Amino acid sequence: MKTPPITAKHQIERSRHIGFPLVAISVLLTLLIWIGSKIYFDDYFENPYKYVAKTASLSATILICWTILLSTRAKWIEQLFGSLDHVYRSHCRMGSLAFFLILVHPVFLALDRLPDIRSFFRYFWFSDKPAENSGIVALIVFLVLIVLSRWLKIAYHHWKRSHEFFGLFLLAVATHVYLVEADVAKYPVVMGWIYGWIALGLFGFIYIRILYRFVGPRFNYEIERIVKLGKVWEIYLAPLAEFLCYQPGQYLYVAFMNSALRREAHPFSISSARQEKLLRISIKELGDYTSRIGMLKKGDRARISGPYGRFGEPYLRHSDATAVLIAGGIGITPFLSMLEDEGLQQRRRGHTYLYYSVQDVNHAYYHPEIQKLAERNKKFDYIPYFSNEKGFLTVDKIESHLGTLKSTQYFICGPKQMMDALISQLRKKKVASQDIFFEDFNYLD
Numbered sequence: 001m002k003t004p005p006i007t008a009k010h011q012i013e014r015s016r017h018i019g020f021p022l023v024a025i026s027v028l029l030t031l032l033i034w035i036g037s038k039i040y041f042d043d044y045f046e047n048p049y050k051y052v053a054k055t056a057s058l059s060a061t062i063l064i065c066w067t068i069l070l071s072t073r074a075k076w077i078e079q080l081f082g083s084l085d086h087v088y089r090s091h092c093r094m095g096s097l098a099f100f101l102i103l104v105h106p107v108f109l110a111l112d113r114l115p116d117i118r119s120f121f122r123y124f125w126f127s128d129k130p131a132e133n134s135g136i137v138a139l140i141v142f143l144v145l146i147v148l149s150r151w152l153k154i155a156y157h158h159w160k161r162s163h164e165f166f167g168l169f170l171l172a173v174a175t176h177v178y179l180v181e182a183d184v185a186k187y188p189v190v191m192g193w194i195y196g197w198i199a200l201g202l203f204g205f206i207y208i209r210i211l212y213r214f215v216g217p218r219f220n221y222e223i224e225r226i227v228k229l230g231k232v233w234e235i236y237l238a239p240l241a242e243f244l245c246y247q248p249g250q251y252l253y254v255a256f257m258n259s260a261l262r263r264e265a266h267p268f269s270i271s272s273a274r275q276e277k278l279l280r281i282s283i284k285e286l287g288d289y290t291s292r293i294g295m296l297k298k299g300d301r302a303r304i305s306g307p308y309g310r311f312g313e314p315y316l317r318h319s320d321a322t323a324v325l326i327a328g329g330i331g332i333t334p335f336l337s338m339l340e341d342e343g344l345q346q347r348r349r350g351h352t353y354l355y356y357s358v359q360d361v362n363h364a365y366y367h368p369e370i371q372k373l374a375e376r377n378k379k380f381d382y383i384p385y386f387s388n389e390k391g392f393l394t395v396d397k398i399e400s401h402l403g404t405l406k407s408t409q410y411f412i413c414g415p416k417q418m419m420d421a422l423i424s425q426l427r428k429k430k431v432a433s434q435d436i437f438f439e440d441f442n443y444l445d
Contacts, residue, residue, distance in 0.1 A: 019080035019090060023066050027059050030193060034058055037187035053108035054183060060101035061173060061194060065201030067094045068166055072208045073216075073308065083310040084267075085440045092150060099146045102139060131179035138172035145169060160264055167205040174198045212305075219244045219304045223256075223296060224278055229365040231285045232330065233293045234271070236278040237302055244279065244304060246270055248338040249312020251439075253305040254281065260295035265305055269333035269413075269439075273340035284330040311439045312338050314409055319347050321409050324398065325354045326422060328414020332356055332366050334439060335413065339373050339380065348379060353402065357385040357393045357414065393418070395425035405429055412438040 034054070038044060045051060070077055070091040073084065081087045110123035126133050148162040177184050177194060184194050221237040221244075228234075244252075253265035266289060272280035285291045311334055315323055325335045335354060338344065358364045364384055374382040383401065385393050399405050410426060412419050419438050426436055 019077075019082075022080060023063070023094070026066070026197075027062050030058050030062050030197075031055060033193055034183060034187070034190050037183070037190050041187065043186070047112050049108040049111045053105045056101040056104040056108070058194070060098045060105065061177070062197055063094045063098035063101070064170060064173065065197045065204075067091055067098060068170065068201045069204045070094070071163065071166075072204050072212075073305075078308070078310065083439065084308050089440075095146065096150060099142055102142060106135065106139070131176065131181070134172060134176040134179050138169060138176055141165065141169045141172055164209060167202070167209065170198065170201050170205060174202075216305055217307075221279065221302045221304055223298050223300045223302065226296060226298065228294070229282075230363065232365050233283045233285070233296075235281050235283065235293070235296065235302075236272075237281070237304075238278055240301075244307065246274065246307035247312055248274070248316060248341045248344055249334040249439075250307040250309040250337070251334070252281065252307055255303045256296055257301040257303065258296055261289065261292050265303070267308075269337070270307070271333040271336040273337060273342065275342050276340075282330065282333045282336075286330075309334075309439065311411070311413070311437060314437055315411060316344055318409065319349050321350045322407060323350060323352045323409045323411060324402070325352065326357070326393070326398075326410065326412045326414070327354065328357045328393075328418040329363070331412075331414030331439075332370075333413075335411070336366060336369070339370070339377075345377060345380075350379070352380045353383065354380070355383045355385050355393060355398065357387060357418070360386050360388045392421070395422060395429055399429070405431055408435065410436045412436070416440065 045054075070081070070087050073087075077087055078084060081090050106124060110120050113119040113123060123132075124136070126136055145162055145165060174195075177198070184191050219242060220240040222240055223235060224238040225236040226233060227236070246252075249269075251267050251269040253267050255263050255265040257263065268281040268283055270279065271282040272278065283290055283293050285293065314321075315338055325338070327335050339352070339354065354370065356364060356367070356370060361367065361384075364386075367384060370382050370384075374380050387393065390397075395405070402408075405426070408431075410422075410431065412422055419440060423436055423438060427433065
């Protein structure tokens, strides 16, 4: 097999990691500006604990602003951190780290009150000092948001609604920074830098909560046809005006205008090919919202944002590479878009293997459709896999069938447990991380 040139794949993987160094540089630069200002003004703390407290608060402020920027779905964010599922995980990690640092800040400010335990704990409650009270408000708001979004299993619409309060939290942080007559207020460069980041974070919040509906990528569609396949609903959509252009393997945020469903947008993979006149999304009944999809009817309007995602890019651009596609259940949907795209398949020279893992043949809702694709595409092998008969699909079984795992790209989409297991097994087999691609929105189940 011809070895691919340097690569869209490597470019995607490299860009996925650029975001974290950029965040680290922004935090480090913040701390250098602060330390440099203290040296310049010959202004030092007598209490050494304050250095830890201030380091934590400044770092947390930058991370909070990054967390909000990551929620904007901006294309440049996706280019820095990878597709939006990677962006979401980065958003969660940064939020958790920022919360830890915000806790560190008051703890180290109060340490000089020890060994007076009562005085130490009194520092964490409201007093007659507005500056300290604003910090306590910010801490409480952030604690509630972290608990709701990270530690409790709540419905998607509640989870999404909780994020609307991040703007309130950032305002509380800005108020605290303003009221505390400390380093940010004393040093002009630090003041400009911190307020600039806070302004950027507030703009990101205003953009995604208010401006996005006017300037974001939005399309109006209408339901043309609805098909039921077991527990999967196929929704076929026709454009009311401009047709949405997308790449195979991408997904959309869709809000249906039906009184039986809440109108918040949910992410769904595109399961149709670009040459088709109608846009198809396939939705499995998994939770409260998706269990109501059957109440949709022909003629209902749909408001679509997108497209998003880069899952299909390596498969699209790396036409010489052998590709192994591993789908678990409804995870088949992005692969349908990729495999049924006539232009893409005509350009591909590398062989494609699809493992479609489901419980049994009754759950293989797209088995007939995929069989037809395999019959007319000599460079495509279809391997249906029924776990009730053969047990869980493993990398050892894939290797036994293929003969080798080398010089191959792996695309995985399905239940989180399955994806985590297969990714771990591939890495233990020395498959490079840049050869493994996955799409994960299981947090929305």
